[in-house]
Amino acid sequence: MKAGIFSAGKLGGIFVLAFILAGCRHPATSQPAPDATLKRMDAESAGGRRRNSGRRRKKSQQGSRRGRGGGATPGGGATLDGQVTEDALDEETLCGIGRGRSCDIQVAVKRGLFETGLEPAFPENLDCLGIDETWAIDYTYKRDREQYHGGIDMPTAYGTPIIAAADGTVVAKYEGRRTMRGREIIIRHSPEDTGLPVWTYTQYAHFDEMPKREVGERVRMGEVLGPTGNSGRQGRRERRPAIHFAVWFSADPRYLPRSRKIIPVKGFWMDPIALYRGGTPFDSNSMKALPEGEKRVSVSVMTKDGKVTPPGAKVVWPYYCERK
Numbered sequence: 001m002k003a004g005i006f007s008a009g010k011l012g013g014i015f016v017l018a019f020i021l022a023g024c025r026h027p028a029t030s031q032p033a034p035d036a037t038l039k040r041m042d043a044e045s046a047g048g049r050r051r052n053s054g055r056r057r058k059k060s061q062q063g064s065r066r067g068r069g070g071g072a073t074p075g076g077g078a079t080l081d082g083q084v085t086e087d088a089l090d091e092e093t094l095c096g097i098g099r100g101r102s103c104d105i106q107v108a109v110k111r112g113l114f115e116t117g118l119e120p121a122f123p124e125n126l127d128c129l130g131i132d133e134t135w136a137i138d139y140t141y142k143r144d145r146e147q148y149h150g151g152i153d154m155p156t157a158y159g160t161p162i163i164a165a166a167d168g169t170v171v172a173k174y175e176g177r178r179t180m181r182g183r184e185i186i187i188r189h190s191p192e193d194t195g196l197p198v199w200t201y202t203q204y205a206h207f208d209e210m211p212k213r214e215v216g217e218r219v220r221m222g223e224v225l226g227p228t229g230n231s232g233r234q235g236r237r238e239r240r241p242a243i244h245f246a247v248w249f250s251a252d253p254r255y256l257p258r259s260r261k262i263i264p265v266k267g268f269w270m271d272p273i274a275l276y277r278g279g280t281p282f283d284s285n286s287m288k289a290l291p292e293g294e295k296r297v298s299v300s301v302m303t304k305d306g307k308v309t310p311p312g313a314k315v316v317w318p319y320y321c322e323r324k
């Protein structure tokens with residue numbers, strides 16, 4: 001991103017100048033390599049909301065106190081591959097993926113949380129469970145603040161098995177008694193696991209029972225994670241049983257485990273349907289810009305007998321499909 005800014009010639013010069021000036025006026029708010037847009041967001045936020053690293057630390061302590069029942073760290077305090085502490089994260093990713101109460105929702109939008117118009121298309125000879133609404137729709141009416149749905153929901157009967165979308169390692173498990181998402185598991189997938197040139201994270205929520213797999217364990221694509229349910233705090237209307245399925249990605253393999261969520265270093269939101277395109281691009285800007293005809297994505301799926309359609313796919317829909 002920075003290369004893009006600086007290669008923009010005169011415009012880049014202006015940004016650099018603005019950055020230097022901003023730095024001179026606020027020497028106490030220096031942050032590692034902030035980009036021009038983050039700088040602009042800082043400038044636009046009200047004086048009292050300017051963030052610095054000291055405040056960020058305090059906020060994270062509050063976050064840890066509030067969130068209980070976390071399971072992102074394996075027993076004995078051991079650290080999993082890729083785990084980092086909050087120091088490794090920039091403010092934009094923390095807010096954009098973490099979406100804490102004090103975060104501007106536009107930061108999440110900047111990190112890819114906006115509607116792209118993608119729709120799943122399933123193999124014609126199979127019956128698959130679809131989504132009820134497309135990704136990142138406006139949820140403000142369900143919450144007490146501006147918010148976008150950070151996943152897709154697939155409503156179906158209680159107990160329907162939710163399966164792992166790809167090979168990967170469990171990096172978090174949450175009881176979620178106080179969250180909207182309820183019982184939840186997050187799996188981290190290496191580029192080898194998915195065939196994509198980035199690290200991806202898949203999140204499955206609202207389980208009726210806690211998934212059995214533990215943090216640190218490997219799972220296989222298509223493995224049953226647990227039964228569909230409706231766990232988690234209810235919003236203004238009672239939720240129907242469904243999976244909430246979400247995806248993040250980053251070129252950086254590292255991530256921050258938190259008491260209620262994990263945050264990939266330099267992470268972005270991915271429209272979960274983009275995961276099934278089987279290659280690049282998959283970022284939200286590129287997805288939104290696709291011609292209408294390419295917005296229907298052929299989704300790779302698995303049937304209960306373990307057969308994958310199309311053969312060789314490394315990512316499958318998180319519910320089994322059935323033969324018609």
Ligand SMILES: [Zn+2]
Nearest residue numbers: 151152153244
């Ligand atoms: Zn949802």
